[in-house]
Amino acid sequence: MSKHLYNKAIKETEREADADVLVIGGGPSGAWAAITAAAKGARVILVDKGYCGTSGATAPSGTGVWYINPTPEEQEAAMKSREAMGGYLADRKWMLSVLNRTFSNVNLLDSWGYPFPLNDSGGKHRKSLQGPEYMRLMRKQVKKAGVTIWDHSPALELLKDEHGIGGAAGVVSATGNQWVVKAGAVIIASGGCAFLSKALGCNVLTGDGYLLAAEAGASLSGMEFSNAYAIAPVFSSVTKTAFYTWASFYHEDGTIVEGAGSQKGRSVIARTLQTEPVYARLDKTNEDMQKWMRKAQPNFFLPFDRLGINPFTDKFPITLRLEGTVRGTGGIHILNEKCETAIPGLYAAGDAATRQLICGGFTGGGSHNAAWAMSSGSFAGEAAGEYALNLGQNAAHRNVTGISSTPFTSKTDKNHQNNQVVKEVIKDVQAEVTPFEINLFRNVKNLKPSLQRLDSIWNDIRSGKLADVSNRVKARESAAMTATARWMYSSALERKETRGMHKRTDYKEQNPDFHYRLLTGGLDHICTRPEQNLLHREGVKG
Amino acid sequence: MIELISESKCISCGLCVSVCPTNVFEQKKGEVPVISRKDDCQTCFMCEVYCPVDAMYVSPNIEEEVIDENQIVQSGIMGSYRKELGWGKGRSSSAALDASYKMFRLMSKLPGH
Numbered sequence A: 001m002s003k004h005l006y007n008k009a010i011k012e013t014e015r016e017a018d019a020d021v022l023v024i025g026g027g028p029s030g031a032w033a034a035i036t037a038a039a040k041g042a043r044v045i046l047v048d049k050g051y052c053g054t055s056g057a058t059a060p061s062g063t064g065v066w067y068i069n070p071t072p073e074e075q076e077a078a079m080k081s082r083e084a085m086g087g088y089l090a091d092r093k094w095m096l097s098v099l100n101r102t103f104s105n106v107n108l109l110d111s112w113g114y115p116f117p118l119n120d121s122g123g124k125h126r127k128s129l130q131g132p133e134y135m136r137l138m139r140k141q142v143k144k145a146g147v148t149i150w151d152h153s154p155a156l157e158l159l160k161d162e163h164g165i166g167g168a169a170g171v172v173s174a175t176g177n178q179w180v181v182k183a184g185a186v187i188i189a190s191g192g193c194a195f196l197s198k199a200l201g202c203n204v205l206t207g208d209g210y211l212l213a214a215e216a217g218a219s220l221s222g223m224e225f226s227n228a229y230a231i232a233p234v235f236s237s238v239t240k241t242a243f244y245t246w247a248s249f250y251h252e253d254g255t256i257v258e259g260a261g262s263q264k265g266r267s268v269i270a271r272t273l274q275t276e277p278v279y280a281r282l283d284k285t286n287e288d289m290q291k292w293m294r295k296a297q298p299n300f301f302l303p304f305d306r307l308g309i310n311p312f313t314d315k316f317p318i319t320l321r322l323e324g325t326v327r328g329t330g331g332i333h334i335l336n337e338k339c340e341t342a343i344p345g346l347y348a349a350g351d352a353a354t355r356q357l358i359c360g361g362f363t364g365g366g367s368h369n370a371a372w373a374m375s376s377g378s379f380a381g382e383a384a385g386e387y388a389l390n391l392g393q394n395a396a397h398r399n400v401t402g403i404s405s406t407p408f409t410s411k412t413d414k415n416h417q418n419n420q421v422v423k424e425v426i427k428d429v430q431a432e433v434t435p436f437e438i439n440l441f442r443n444v445k446n447l448k449p450s451l452q453r454l455d456s457i458w459n460d461i462r463s464g465k466l467a468d469v470s471n472r473v474k475a476r477e478s479a480a481m482t483a484t485a486r487w488m489y490s491s492a493l494e495r496k497e498t499r500g501m502h503k504r505t506d507y508k509e510q511n512p513d514f515h516y517r518l519l520t521g522g523l524d525h526i527c528t529r530p531e532q533n534l535l536h537r538e539g540v541k542g
Numbered sequence B: 001m002i003e004l005i006s007e008s009k010c011i012s013c014g015l016c017v018s019v020c021p022t023n024v025f026e027q028k029k030g031e032v033p034v035i036s037r038k039d040d041c042q043t044c045f046m047c048e049v050y051c052p053v054d055a056m057y058v059s060p061n062i063e064e065e066v067i068d069e070n071q072i073v074q075s076g077i078m079g080s081y082r083k084e085l086g087w088g089k090g091r092s093s094s095a096a097l098d099a100s101y102k103m104f105r106l107m108s109k110l111p112g113h
């Protein structure tokens, strides 16, 4: 057992490189970050656990985008529309910056050749991006910008010295060997955490970036807003939920589940699912709608077509699949519009960073996330590029060390004999975060013992439970999920009210005394505290 | 879950090995890739979309299932999603037909929006 992954003495280092900026994650936020950093003149390396272009929540799915004409009236209406749902935790200044940046980035996509559909008068509809197409284009642009891409190269550890963050180390998936990048700045764009629930594209999203940031000493913010559950057919990974707006929900005997609905009535679905199966049918559609629905989201229909189900006329069993923070809003706390963390040289963007700044405590999808990914990615890329270029010559000779908190094995046996223990940890964490009675309908009675169990899983990991696991990526993922769950429940316990997506059955009302964002952090001892009181800000109501 | 790489169709280009986000495949040089870590498949369909010769089949079922290769091949289902997306030679991207704007228009008229 050796504590850290990065070890200068190790001979098996397969790849080693210097860069100005290292981007961890190649979803939309990482891709935009890499492109904008490179445009500043920085030498950029982007590493992805999977493959930049197919990996992450956007690529297989696709996103509506918060693309709003930059007129004061339209922007005002856009900002206002979601403030109440998010529990008034968003920040208008941030929203405006994101609206403006999203507008110009989407127009850039147009100029890069993204095939936006035309409306009747020949104008373009730019409010939706098809995942595979968008991310294929982004990969092309990342390469064109001169960025070096390392696919299948998950980052497992940050490197640091007394000046701040100076790179990262990880593993080359194909060989299990180590890679090292020394960099003047690091951008964490590794997405959220969906706890390996098999929600569409989300199994690469295990909270790795949160753990990296916390080990460096950064805080997280809004981790109580982390209990997104998406509707999906029971058998399916396709957690595309928009069309369920036009669904009816049924009991086994064919009677309607009263009050069930895609948006407001999701809790009713959850309550019903606790005791019996629930079926859906998209029967509030007409023929015209059915035609364009197929064109809007071909992937929604894919599972149905393959199983011979007609979702407009047949009832099919549904479930609520956990998407955790992916369609929640919690993440790494950033200090300003440069997307800086409190640690010099460390930046965060996309789902890895908190989205409360534009969504407050609720997103559920609906275009803000995509806007956040491309905007925060760009802000972070530009700032990190400038920061790194200002470091000057000596930056390349820093004496950095690995700072992971979870021990790694130094044996890299590719057959992964001893990985049963990882499976156990994953199962144990899932048993705490998946059940509606703990994570969706929250109360102190269930959260507290759950947090205690998670703490003990964490303590075991810290004392070496996974230290002999040859699959270091999986070991690290399960540690990150454990840590994420602990920050979630610590924050959830602290917020003794109901706000945004965070629902407490023991505190059912929104309480003005809690009108602030919650910071959390720490590894063995988790510390949770209010960020700043928003109470007296103009135009903001508790 | 990924259920099939058709040996008769596969050209061993290795693209599926590269694009799979969860590293499910393993390939010996010049050979047909094998599904070596099936448990890790997240049913995202990306390998199928990228396969240039429609040699792969991802079942919509997230759990493993027994399939009949002949039946799958004959059903014409292989490559159907790639075709839907308008990917491949002689096709054009169906993103240009994306009718999501009609959905947004309807949604904005619903109560609460």
Ligand SMILES: Cc1cc2nc3c(=O)[nH]c(=O)nc-3n(C[C@H](O)[C@H](O)[C@H](O)COP(=O)(O)OP(=O)(O)OC[C@H]3O[C@@H](n4cnc5c(N)ncnc54)[C@H](O)[C@@H]3O)c2cc1C
Pocket (backbone or CB within 6 Å): A024, A025, A026, A027, A028, A029, A030, A047, A048, A049, A050, A051, A052, A054, A055, A056, A057, A058, A059, A061, A062, A063, A064, A065, A153, A154, A155, A156, A189, A190, A191, A192, A199, A200, A201, A202, A204, A205, A206, A208, A209, A238, A239, A240, A323, A326, A327, A349, A350, A351, A352, A365, A366, A367, A368, A369, A370, A371, A373, B021
């Ligand atoms: C089914 C579904 C539908 C959605 N629909 C919408 C919508 O309509 N509108 C909207 O606004 N949002 C939507 N979202 C949310 C949106 O997809 C995300 O907000 C967006 O993908 C975030 O981008 P990202 O780049 O931050 O993260 P991701 O796209 O998740 O990418 C993260 C990347 O980081 C990589 N990574 C992870 N860990 C590591 C590591 N340790 N080392 C290196 N790389 C790593 C992953 O492989 C991945 O490529 C949807 C999400 C889902 C799941």
